[in-house]
Amino acid sequence: MADVMLVGEPLVLFYAQEYGSLAEVNHFTKGLAGAEVNVGIGLSRLGHQVSYLTKISTDEMGDYIYQALEKEQLASPYILREPTLPVGIMYKNKVKEGDPKTLYYRKGSAASKMTKADIDRIDFSQLKLVHLTGIPAALSPEFREACFYLIQQAKESGCLLTFDSNLRPSLWESEALMIQTINELAVLSDIFLPGLEEGQLLTGLTTTEEIADYYLTRGVSHVVVKNGAQGAFVKSQNQEKQLVEGFLVEKVVDTVGAGDGFAVGIIDGLLRKLSLPEAVENANAIGAIQVQHVSDNEALPTLVELQEFKENTQRGR
Numbered sequence: 001m002a003d004v005m006l007v008g009e010p011l012v013l014f015y016a017q018e019y020g021s022l023a024e025v026n027h028f029t030k031g032l033a034g035a036e037v038n039v040g041i042g043l044s045r046l047g048h049q050v051s052y053l054t055k056i057s058t059d060e061m062g063d064y065i066y067q068a069l070e071k072e073q074l075a076s077p078y079i080l081r082e083p084t085l086p087v088g089i090m091y092k093n094k095v096k097e098g099d100p101k102t103l104y105y106r107k108g109s110a111a112s113k114m115t116k117a118d119i120d121r122i123d124f125s126q127l128k129l130v131h132l133t134g135i136p137a138a139l140s141p142e143f144r145e146a147c148f149y150l151i152q153q154a155k156e157s158g159c160l161l162t163f164d165s166n167l168r169p170s171l172w173e174s175e176a177l178m179i180q181t182i183n184e185l186a187v188l189s190d191i192f193l194p195g196l197e198e199g200q201l202l203t204g205l206t207t208t209e210e211i212a213d214y215y216l217t218r219g220v221s222h223v224v225v226k227n228g229a230q231g232a233f234v235k236s237q238n239q240e241k242q243l244v245e246g247f248l249v250e251k252v253v254d255t256v257g258a259g260d261g262f263a264v265g266i267i268d269g270l271l272r273k274l275s276l277p278e279a280v281e282n283a284n285a286i287g288a289i290q291v292q293h294v295s296d297n298e299a300l301p302t303l304v305e306l307q308e309f310k311e312n313t314q315r316g317r
């Protein structure tokens with residue numbers, strides 16, 4: 001029986017083999033992407049039982065996603081095959097510095113059409129935690145409505161809710177709708193995980209503590225503001241707060257998926273009843289591992305690999 005439920009859209013990812021703009025490069029490697037998928041893979045590798053609810057096509061790209069999910073113990077009857085709609089595709093370029101450019105072909109995908117009726121397929125009885133990101137709410141009005149319904153059902157069943165803002169402006173009709181919706185979802189969560197820049201855009205505030213307070217005063221129990229190499233700032237309703245130092249990374253190769261790795265550390269810590277600062281330290285470590293690899297999820301560690309990384313890597317910028 002699964003402890004964690006994830007709902008989202010898996011993507012076929014083509015990541016470039018050569019540096020340069022997507023218009024210029026010719027060689028790509030095929031992989032799997034999607035924020036919730038990445039979190040699911042990370043948790044599964046750390047030994048947790050995870051369920052993942054989505055819809056994929058019945059064509060070869062859908063087969064590819066299904067097989068990749070099977071390999072990561074994420075395939076289950078919660079994956080519905082939809083004969084008339086495609087899966088989403090994402091391209092990602094290779095950069096020497098900064099964030100890679102991502103390009104989506106996902107409008108009208110099978111997953112983007114998920115509704116409240118799909119949420120009704122979830123058996124909440126044994127679940128401990130539901131994790132959601134801001135991406136599904138961007139995909140269609142019906143999926144957006146389903147996200148609020150998922151949160152309501154999860155809360156009624158006594159599940160913890162972790163929420164990662166994961167802002168993707170290109171997927172939203174407008175920035176105003178993105179900010180409004182993400183804030184509405186965030187204040188319903190127990191543990192909210194914004195990046196510093198995301199928090200600044202969402203609240204109009206500047207510092208990590210101001211951002212944390214914004215959500216704490218609106219009912220969130222714990223806020224963890226991610227600040228890349230600087231580490232992460234965590235503050236709770238009881239006013240306990242701490243800046244948890246990050247790990248030294250020699251070369252940042254690709255930042256996409258680092259936030260999902262971070263969420264894995266937090267959720268794993270909650271499930272294993274670690275203290276929040278301990279969970280944040282693991283989250284920083286998994287984020288640091290992620291940024292050193294081009295795939296969105298292939299480097300996600302096992303517990304042994306995580307331990308090794310922490311033992312062999314210095315803290316600091």
Ligand SMILES: O=C(O)C(=O)C[C@H](O)[C@H](O)CO
Nearest residue numbers: 033034035135256257260296
């Ligand atoms: O799901 C998306 O929209 C993506 O951008 C795919 C990536 O794997 C993911 O978001 C990384 O967080």
